[in-house]
Amino acid sequence: MLAENKSKGFIFMPETAAADTIAVDINISIKVNGKPYSRRVEPRMLLVEFLREACDLTGTHVGCDTSYCGACTVLMNGLAVKSCTMFAVQADGSEITTVEGLEKDGKLHPIQKAFGDSYGLQCGYCTPGLMLSAHQLLSENPEPNEKQIRKAIAGNTCRCTGYMNIFKAIELAARNMRGA
Amino acid sequence: MYPRSFHYHRPSSLDEAVAMLGQLGDGAKVLAGGQSLIPLLKLRFANPEHLVDLNFIPATSFIRKETASLHFGAMTRHAEIERSAAARTIPLLRDCASGIADVQVRNRGTIGGSLAEADPSGDWANALITLDTTVHCLGSSGARSLPLQDFIKDAYTTALAPDELVTEVEVKVPPKGSGGAYVAFKRSAPVYPSASAAVQLTMTGDVCQDAAIALGCVGLTAIRATEAEAALRGKLVSADLNEKDKTIDAAAEAARAAADPQSDMRGSAEYKRQLVVALVKRAIQIAIRRARGEQVEGVHLYA
Numbered sequence: 322m323l324a325e326n327k328s329k330g331f332i333f334m335p336e337t338a339a340a341d342t343i344a345v346d347i348n349i350s351i352k353v354n355g356k357p358y359s360r361r362v363e364p365r366m367l368l369v370e371f372l373r374e375a376c377d378l379t380g381t382h383v384g385c386d387t388s389y390c391g392a393c394t395v396l397m398n399g400l401a402v403k404s405c406t407m408f409a410v411q412a413d414g415s416e417i418t419t420v421e422g423l424e425k426d427g428k429l430h431p432i433q434k435a436f437g438d439s440y441g442l443q444c445g446y447c448t449p450g451l452m453l454s455a456h457q458l459l460s461e462n463p464e465p466n467e468k469q470i471r472k473a474i475a476g477n478t479c480r481c482t483g484y485m486n487i488f489k490a491i492e493l494a495a496r497n498m499r500g501a
Numbered sequence: 502m503y504p505r506s507f508h509y510h511r512p513s514s515l516d517e518a519v520a521m522l523g524q525l526g527d528g529a530k531v532l533a534g535g536q537s538l539i540p541l542l543k544l545r546f547a548n549p550e551h552l553v554d555l556n557f558i559p560a561t562s563f564i565r566k567e568t569a570s571l572h573f574g575a576m577t578r579h580a581e582i583e584r585s586a587a588a589r590t591i592p593l594l595r596d597c598a599s600g601i602a603d604v605q606v607r608n609r610g611t612i613g614g615s616l617a618e619a620d621p622s623g624d625w626a627n628a629l630i631t632l633d634t635t636v637h638c639l640g641s642s643g644a645r646s647l648p649l650q651d652f653i654k655d656a657y658t659t660a661l662a663p664d665e666l667v668t669e670v671e672v673k674v675p676p677k678g679s680g681g682a683y684v685a686f687k688r689s690a691p692v693y694p695s696a697s698a699a700v701q702l703t704m705t706g707d708v709c710q711d712a713a714i715a716l717g718c719v720g721l722t723a724i725r726a727t728e729a730e731a732a733l734r735g736k737l738v739s740a741d742l743n744e745k746d747k748t749i750d751a752a753a754e755a756a757r758a759a760a761d762p763q764s765d766m767r768g769s770a771e772y773k774r775q776l777v778v779a780l781v782k783r784a785i786q787i788a789i790r791r792a793r794g795e796q797v798e799g800v801h802l803y804a
Contacts, residue, residue, distance in 0.1 A: 343506065345509075364507060386502050386543070387543070397608075403605045406609070407609070411532075411535070454605070473604055475603045476602065476603025
């Protein structure tokens with residue numbers, strides 16, 4: 322499937338398309354924001370589509386759809402993953418947290434509050450993903466320095482803010498969560 | 502974007518996975534971390550009829566330290582290696598693990614998957630080729646172990662048979678007085694590096710006893726820069742890293758000659774050769790400092 326082209330580097334040649342496979346659907350159970358969802362899905366269904374279409378949780382966004390931008394970031398068993406680069410069947414039996422799961426009893430999560438207070442967003446498209454990446458960071462490291470914050474959100478692209486207010490939001494959230 | 506439809510298989514043991522691959526034949530692909538394969542499926546560059554998912558097989562993700570070696574289960578995620586205290590025994594491993602793509606990809610991507618994919622721009626093969634690395638495999642004809650240099654055959658090509666899997670990666674702990682570094686230059690976090698350099702040295706005082714230097718993203722596989730290694734071996738290398746060191750310069754120039762890059766969206770061939778010189782110098786300097794026992798952190802470079 323790989324052709325070598327001396328002048329242009331590597332180019333991928335699409336494989337000859339086989340006749341369409343009629344896949345067997347699979348039963349899966351995923352706990353999303355504490356609530357169990359059992360569905361019968363096609364194996365090729367992406368986790369992000371499962372969340373948006375089967376669970377009707379549209380807070381998780383599809384940005385680049387190529388594993389670059391991080392807009393689709395959710396937590397799987399507490400760890401940030403790109404839900405456009407996982408199949409729903411792979412999340413079978415796990416616990417997923419989306420942006421809808423951050424709020425508790427009508428009260429914003431300190432990370433959400435800090436993004437608002439620090440103007441850490443403009444159009445808001447990348448924000449759910451950024452907040453979940455920040456969530457993994459702050460649950461592992463309650464007092465991150467600037468370099469650690471940069472590294473933690475390096476997989477999340479924002480085209481509006483220039484990132485400075487996002488750093489400030491995460492610093493503020495860290496302070497508030499420590500009770501400092 | 503949706504891949505072509507495929508049948509999904511979830512083996513519960515490595516033996517079962519191997520048997521499945523044997524039965525399913527050419528139309529099957531193995532799904533490990535999926536961070537390279539799933540984008541390829543979505544773009545329909547790969548259209549397998551069957552996917553065999555290794556993610557539900559227990560005991561394939563582990564890091565074990567023995568007296569003279571480190572052992573990584575094939576499904577060990579980059580992030581687990583990044584955090585592991587055992588992997589800190591060999592600083593170059595942590596450099597590599599902590600610099601691959603971004604947090605989200607490192608939480609999913611696996612060391613075994615990276616080696617089995619043999620992407621010329623992949624990080625693990627280039628880093629591990631400077632160490633004494635063995636790839637343990639399991640296939641229908643049983644288990645076998647290959648040195649990494651025999652495992653990687655060409656771009657995207659390994660010694661694995663179609664019904665064979667990587668089970669474990671074993672790395673020998675380098676001798677006392679050793680230090681290493683893996684430095685990759687990336688335009689942004691989620692992308693592959695434009696070029697990378699791995700250096701592993703064994704020093705006695707300021708004399709370099711042994712050297713292994715490998716270059717990534719500038720050839721069909723990682724390239725061992727043997728002339729660059731020879732330029733260091735047995736030589737005195739400047740203890741004062743602020744001073745210009747002719748020996749290090751000579752090694753970096755030899756590395757430039759060994760690189761065989763192609764012009765692409767990451768830069769022209771000439772630009773990448775120049776990058777190799779800078780990366781090799783930096784990696785040698787960090788390796789020397791680490792051989793002396795200094796702690797040097799986070800060495801990946803972003804544009």
